[in-house]
Amino acid sequence: xxxxxxxxxxxxxxxxxxxxxxxxxxxxxxxxxxxxxxxxxxxxxxxxxxxxxxxxxxxxxxxxxxxxxxxxxxxxxxxxxxxxxxxxxxxxxxxxxxxxxxxxxxxxxxxxxxxxxxxxxxxxx
Numbered sequence: 146x147x148x149x150x151x152x153x154x155x156x157x158x159x160x161x162x163x164x165x166x167x168x169x170x171x172x173x174x175x176x177x178x179x180x181x182x183x184x185x186x187x188x189x190x191x192x193x194x195x196x197x198x199x200x201x202x203x204x205x206x207x208x209x210x211x212x213x214x215x216x217x218x219x220x221x222x223x224x225x226x227x228x229x230x231x232x233x234x235x236x237x238x239x240x241x242x243x244x245x246x247x248x249x250x251x252x253x254x255x256x257x258x259x260x261x262x263x264x265x266x267x268x269x270x
Contacts, residue, residue, distance in 0.1 A: 147172040147259050149241045154264030157231055161268070165226040167241030167261060175199075175219040178247040180257055181226045183237035183266075190240070190254060194226060197249040204250040209235075231268045238263040 153165040165181070180195040194215040195204045203215055214227045224241060242257035251257070 147243050149261035151241045151261045151264040154266045156267045159270050162229045167224040169222045174222045177243035179224040180242045182240045185237040192252045195250040202250045233268045233270045236268050
């Protein structure tokens, strides 16, 4: 199975940018559909973005379209989430996920079997 470790979270002012990274080990990341989810305080985990195995297809939640970009570098076994124009409502713990049986760019938690420990993103107003 694959192990996932997120990094790149932190505190940023509204309007700023961050790039999250998700490093994979144990299995080649190229066999997985990869996703990013987040959980804000007091809320359920929600889908943010997903990318197909070769990167040709992506999906985003409406609230981040045009601001966030998901990408992957299979040679480096790494997936990224580049976040720009950050808003206080983007504050959450962000989780990387991997699904071996998931359809291309899957958007539900049930499609993903493996999860990282999460990285905190805090956007101040």
